[in-house]
Amino acid sequence: MSKNILITGGAGFIGTHLTRLAKAAGHSVRLLDNLSPQIHGENAAFAPPEGVEFVLGDVTVRADIERALAGIDTVVHLAAETGTGQSMYEIDRYYRVNVQGTAVLLDILANTKTEVRNIVLASSRSVYGEGAYVCHDCEPSGQRCFPNSRLPADLAAHDWTPKCPRCGAGIAETATREDDKLSPASIYAATKLAQEEMIRIAATSQGLAYAILRFQNVYGEGQSLQNPYTGILSIFSTRLRLGLSLPVFEDGEETRDFVHVEDVANAVLRFVEKPALSGALANVGYGEPTSIMEVATLLAQLMGSETKPHVTAQYRVGDIRHNFADLAALEAATGFRPAISLEEGLGRFCAWVETQPIPQDMLDKANAELKARNLMG
Ligand SMILES: NC(=O)c1ccc[n+]([C@@H]2O[C@H](COP(=O)([O-])OP(=O)(O)OC[C@H]3O[C@@H](n4cnc5c(N)ncnc54)[C@H](O)[C@@H]3O)[C@@H](O)[C@H]2O)c1
Numbered sequence: 001m002s003k004n005i006l007i008t009g010g011a012g013f014i015g016t017h018l019t020r021l022a023k024a025a026g027h028s029v030r031l032l033d034n035l036s037p038q039i040h041g042e043n044a045a046f047a048p049p050e051g052v053e054f055v056l057g058d059v060t061v062r063a064d065i066e067r068a069l070a071g072i073d074t075v076v077h078l079a080a081e082t083g084t085g086q087s088m089y090e091i092d093r094y095y096r097v098n099v100q101g102t103a104v105l106l107d108i109l110a111n112t113k114t115e116v117r118n119i120v121l122a123s124s125r126s127v128y129g130e131g132a133y134v135c136h137d138c139e140p141s142g143q144r145c146f147p148n149s150r151l152p153a154d155l156a157a158h159d160w161t162p163k164c165p166r167c168g169a170g171i172a173e174t175a176t177r178e179d180d181k182l183s184p185a186s187i188y189a190a191t192k193l194a195q196e197e198m199i200r201i202a203a204t205s206q207g208l209a210y211a212i213l214r215f216q217n218v219y220g221e222g223q224s225l226q227n228p229y230t231g232i233l234s235i236f237s238t239r240l241r242l243g244l245s246l247p248v249f250e251d252g253e254e255t256r257d258f259v260h261v262e263d264v265a266n267a268v269l270r271f272v273e274k275p276a277l278s279g280a281l282a283n284v285g286y287g288e289p290t291s292i293m294e295v296a297t298l299l300a301q302l303m304g305s306e307t308k309p310h311v312t313a314q315y316r317v318g319d320i321r322h323n324f325a326d327l328a329a330l331e332a333a334t335g336f337r338p339a340i341s342l343e344e345g346l347g348r349f350c351a352w353v354e355t356q357p358i359p360q361d362m363l364d365k366a367n368a369e370l371k372a373r374n375l376m377g
Contacts, residue, residue, distance in 0.1 A: 002025075002026045002027050002028065003022075003027045003028070003073055003074045003118075003272055003273070004027070004028045004030075004071055004072050004073045004074065004115075005022055005027050005028065005029050005030070005072065005073075005074045005075075005076060005272060006030050006031075006032060006068055006069060006072040006074070006075045006076070007019060007022075007029060007030070007031050007032070007076045007078060008032045008033070008059050008065075008068075008075065008076070008077050008078055008079035008101075008105070009032075009033055009059075009077075009078035009079030009080060009122075010029070010030075010031030010032065010033055010054075010076075010078065011031055011033035011035060011040070011046050011048075011054070012033065012039060012078060012079075012224070013218070013220075013222050013223045013224060013261060014078055014122065014215075014218060014261055014264055014265060014268075015031065015033070015076075015078050016222050017220070017222065017261045017262055017264070017265035018076065018078075018265040018268055018269065019031065019048075019049060019052055020049065020265075021262075021265045021266060021269050022269060022272065023049065023051060023052065025269060025273070027272070029051075029052045029053070030052070030053040030054070030055060030068060030072065031048060031052060031053065031054045031055065032055045032057050032059065032064065032065065032068040032079070033046070033054070033055075033056070033057075033079065034056065034057060034058040034059075034079075035056065036081075038226070038227055038229070039224045039226065039227050040224075040226070041226050055067060055068040058101075059079045059097065059101035059102075059104065059105065060096055060097060060100055060101045060104060061104075062104050062107075062108065065104055065105055065108055066108055066112070069108065069112075069114050069116065071115060072114070072115060072116055073115050073116060073117050073118065074116070074117070074118045074119075074120070074272050074275075075105070075116055075118070075119045075120070076119075076120045076122070076268060076272060077102065077105065077119060077120065077121050077122065077195070077199075078122045079097070079101060080097060080098050080101075080122070080191075080192075080195075081093060081094045081097045081098060081188070081191075082188065082227075082229075082230050083188065083227070083229025083230045084126065084186045084188045084189070084229075084230065084316075084318055084319065085186075085229060085316050085318065085319075085366065085369075085370050085375065085376070086188075086229040086230075086366070086369075087186055087187040087188035087191070087318075088186060088187055088317065088318055088370075088373070088375050089369070089370075089373050089375065091187050094187050094188060094191050095187075095191060098188075098191035098192065098194070098195060099191050099194045099195065099198075102194070102195045102198050102199065103198065106198055106199065106202040109202065109206060109208070110202060110205075110206060116208065117208060117209060117275060118208060118209040118210065118211075118272070118275035119199055119203055119208060119209070119210045119211075120210070120211045120213065120268060120271045120272055121195055121196065121199050121210070121211070121212050121213065122213060122215060122268070123192045123193075123195060123196050123212050123213060123214045123215070124188075124189065124192045124214060124215055125176070125214050125215065125216045125217075125257070125283065125285065125323050125325065126184060126185070126186060126188060126189035126192060126320075127182050127184055127189055127192050127193045127196065127214060128176055128180060128181070128182060128183065128214075128323060129148075129149050129181075129182070129183035129184055129185040129189065129320060130146065130147050130148070130149060130150075130162050130183065130185070130320050130321060130322065130323065131173060131174075131175075131176040131180075131320070131322050131323030131324060132144055132145075132146060132173070132174050132175065132176045132177065132180050132326075133145050133146070133147060133162065133164070133171035133172060133173055133174060133322075134171060134172050134174050135164040135166065135167065135169055135171045136169075136172070137164065137167050137169035138164060138166055138167055138169070142172075142174075143166075144174065144180075145164050145165055145166060145171060146165065146180060146181035146183065147162035147163060147164065147165050147171065148162075148165060148183065149183060149185035149318075149320070150162060150320075150321065152317050152374075152377075155315040155317065155377060156377050158250075158251075158313055160250045160251055160253075160254070160315075160321060161321060162321055162322075173255065173289060173321075173322035173323075173324065175287065175324055175325060175326035175327075176283065176323055176324065176325060176326055177283075177326040177328070177329070178214070178281045178282065178283060178326075178329050185318050185319075185320060186318035187318075189318075196212050199212065200212065200279060203279065204279065209275030209276050209277045209279075210276070210279050210280070211271035211275075211276055211279070211280040211281075211282070212279070212280070212281045212282075213267065213268060213271065213282055213283075213284050214281075214282070214283045214284065214325075215259070215264055215284045215285070216256065216257035216258070216259050216283070216284065216285030216286070216323070216324065216325050217232075217256040217257060217258050217259065217285075218259055218260075218261050218264050219231070219233045219258050219259075219260065219261065219345065219346075219349060220260045220261035220262065220345055220348065220349050220352075221261070221348055221349055221351075221352035222261070222352070223261070223349075225237070225238060225353070225356055225359045226359055226362075228362030228363055228365060228366040229366055232256075232292070232295075233258075233295070233299060233346075233349060235361075235363050236296055236299055236300075236309075237299065237303065237349075237350070237353045238358065238359050238360075238361050239361055239363065240299065240300055240303050240305045240307055241303070241353070241358045242358065242361055243307075244361060245307065245310065246296050246300065246307055246308070246309035246310065247309075247310065247312045247314065247363075248292050248293055248296055248309045248310065248311045248312065249292065249311075249312060249313075249314050249315055249316065249319070250292075250311070250313065250314075250315055250321075251311050251313065252291060252292055252293030252296075252309070252311040253291050253292075253293065254291065254292055254319070254320075254321050254322065255289035255290055255291050255292070255321075255322045255323075255324065256289070256290060256292065256295075256323070256324075257285035257286055257287065257288060257289060257290070257323065257324035257325050258286060258290055258295060258342055258345070259284060259285045259286040259325075259338050259340075260286075260338065260340035260344075260345035260348070262340060263284075263286070263338030263339065263340050264284055264338070266336060266338075267282075267284045267330060267334065267336055267338065268284075270333075270334035270336050271333075271334070274333075274334070276333070280329075280333050281329065282329045282330040282333055282334075283325035283326060283327060283329065283330060284325070284330060284338070285324060285325030285327065285338065286325075286338050286340075286341075286342070287324065287325050287326070287327045287337075287338070288324060288342075289322060289324040290342060293309060293311070295342070295346075296309035297309055298342070298343070298346060299346060299350070302346055302347060302350045303350050303353070314367075314376060314377065315376065315377055316370060316375060316376050317370075317374075317375045317376070318375070
């Protein structure tokens with residue numbers, strides 16, 4: 001059955017892909033977005049695709065959300081500030097947009113008669129902090145464990161790898177499941193966890209369906225090339241185009257689970273089309289870890305650059321070492337599993353990057369902001 005969908009933050013990276021897929025599947029789509037200058041540049045103009053309504057507005061402004069909700073049955077809540085490092089010193093802004101913005105939305109749903117029946121939240125793997133590990137010293141066959149976030153002192157000593165919280169031995173990463181320990185390591189992550197809990201509680205009490213989707217590192221065509229605070233592939237692609245070096249934090253062996261944006265949009269659409277009344281909670285990733293050194297090397301190759309990434313042993317407070325998704329819950333709920341390999345997805349990303357103007361490199365500026373606050377070493 002076709003849905004009337006409101007996508008908050010719908011002019012952004014994931015929203016744009018979701019809009020395309022939702023329209024193609026026959027749904028009506030309205031976007032609410034404030035065209036944040038950090039993402040879209042100053043004085044950005046945005047032309048929504050044909051047949052898509054666009055409301056220029058802010059999720060922290062009650063009247064804007066009320067206007068955007070008319071006739072809507074499904075809300076996909078994407079609008080957010082998304083920079084992990086930046087969140088550590090722009091705490092008020094991250095709280096206001098991510099937590100207060102969600103509070104305003106839920107307050108309207110609690111106090112106004114609307115047609116909304118389903119809310120889908122874009123949450124993040126950052127709510128776990130470090131992912132799951134196994135310790136073979138505690139149990140020869142491998143005992144699951146959840147190390148605490150690395151302390152600034154550990155990072156300063158270049159002690160990158162988390163240790164078993166029980167016996168202190170070295171541990172190996174394993175796929176993270178939805179019922180694993182939650183331990184946000186950044187203000188951004190704390191705001192995403194707050195969004196999750198608020199939506200779970202409010203939707204349950206209001207009898208609404210909801211889905212909480214924890215995205216891993218989403219990449220692909222259309223990701224902001226302007227925003228220096230997030231999106232490692234954007235930052236690296238810009239530096240490669242400008243002939244600049246590719247500095248890789250820590251020892252380059254830290255891993256992320258890179259999932260192509262089209263797979264993510266497809267996963268979201270499944271939860272739009274099949275509302276879960278008792279709530280759904282699912283990781284959305286590709287389900288494989290890739291080291292930052294590996295992804296930087298592959299990107300340079302695909303962009304035809306001779307540049308070799310180099311490790312700097314620099315680090316950011318709040319970064320995790322490893323986390324990749326267990327996808328069993330996603331598959332059980334939807335029958336869908338992301339299938340776009342890193343090689344294919346990066347190929348698509350690189351082809352798109354070539355069509356874009358070369359942005360200014362802002363990495364040094366972003367790093368200087370962190371260093372000035374002792375959040376980077
Ligand atoms: N991209 C990833 O790797 C990733 C990973 C995990 C979770 N997520 C989550 O997915 C969601 C979408 O991420 P994205 O990558 O598309 O980000 P994005 O920055 O490309 O898009 C976010 C959109 O929200 C809009 N926005 C920001 N503040 C707003 C406000 N106050 N009112 C209205 N609109 C506002 C921005 O203008 C932008 O268009 C976010 O909630 C993010 O936390 C993304």
